Amino acid sequence: MxxxxxxxxxCFYAAVEMRDFPELRGKPIAVGGRSDRRGVISTCNYEARQFGVRSAMASAYALRLCPDLILVPGRMxxxxxxxxxxxxxxxxxxxxxxxxxxxxxxxxxxxxxxxxxxxxxxxxxxxxxxxxxxxxxxxxxxxxxxxxxxxxxxxxxxxxxxxxxxxxIPEFVKSLPLIKIPGVGKVTASKLEQMGLLTCEDVQNYNHETLIQRFGKFGHVLIERAQGIDPRALSTHRERKSVGVETTLAKDIHTLEQCKAVMPQLIQELGARVTRSAKSRPIHKQVVKLKFDDFKQTTIEHRSDEVSVNLFYQLLEQAMDRREGRGIRLLGVSVGLASASNSPQQISAPTPQLDLGF
The missing domain is CATH 3.30.70.270 (Reverse transcriptase/Diguanylate cyclase domain)
Structure with missing residues (x-):
């Protein structure tokens, strides 16, 4: 055992700020980007959480919830x-x-x-x-x-x-809500709720074959967790699975041409990050991510053994097909990394010349 x-x-980041700047103690503070630049909250202290402020929330919305919120720029x-x-x-x-x-x-x-x-x-x-x-x-x-x-x-x-x-363990897990189990997000929790499954005890009493048919490998995991079983040892060596970069735009943009104008800087920064942290790792996919003005997001990915700048633009076009009239507030690019090898991999293709469109 x-x-x-x-x-x-x-509240780590916020706690560091309150430690270093005692005048912030007892006041609602959040570490995050400026509201006038579409910033997002990284973390906040407990005083701010009483107003409903949470991590990953838009700074502008957080300030509406808590007008006295003090926004502090991060010091990584x-x-x-x-x-x-x-x-x-x-x-x-x-x-x-x-x-x-x-x-x-x-x-x-x-x-x-x-x-x-x-x-x-x-x-x-x-x-x-x-x-x-x-x-x-x-x-x-x-x-x-x-x-x-x-x-x-x-x-x-x-x-x-x-x-x-x-x-x-047996008594503790009985009433444990399934949403508390790591790996059960909002989408999975909603599917489980539609099946009448809210707690671990519900899963214990449910037909396990049906769960496995519905959720595959995760069905097995869910059955184990519902019984308090987790055979995983600690992973003391964690290999980076991806490298990415994204930007939250100061104002929503709406056209493919506007998005293309943002891409060269993103691709250049991605190349620098790959060179710094994963230059000896082969890639296995490229990804483009868009977040819309309703905060919903989409990602398009494609298998690739070497980084292609042109592929990023193709993926961007496919992602824009899902826009449905919404504005774009965030744009990101990333590469998925395969297992470590001795084959160097870096972005070296020239950035194409673009018609900026505005």
């Missing part, structure tokens, strides 16, 4: 520095660390002998040490399996922890 801890920093270099300090704390307790982002990670402390080998006490010590080193608070979930540890870390926020012992 493993001992897994999921550590999740409390500072956040990365704090994240590195937190990682050093983790490494004092275990080598088995699976980072999920700058502010959260799984830790397998099964073989850690500190604090009498108690995962509960280890989590408390980690959270205390993080606070002493960084001045930031963290929450933690402790469980025998990954997905339950992640769920548990959200149950006593902020600056708290929750333990799910092996004996608690």
């Amino acid at each position: 493993r001992k897994i801890i999921h550590v999740d920093m409390d 270099d500072v956040y990365k520095q704090a994240s590195a300090q937190i990682r050093q704390v983790f490494e004092r307790y275990t080598d088995l660390i699976e980072p999920l982002s700058l502010d959260e990670a799984y830790l397998d402390v099964t073989d850690c002998q500190l604090h009498r080998g108690s995962a509960t006490l280890i989590a408390e010590a980690i959270r205390q040490e993080i606070f002493e080193v960084t001045g930031l608070t963290a929450s933690a979930g402790i469980a025998p399996v990954k997905f339950l540890a992640k769920i548990a870390s959200d149950l006593n926020k902020p600056n708290g922890q929750f333990v799910i012992t092996p004996e608690m």
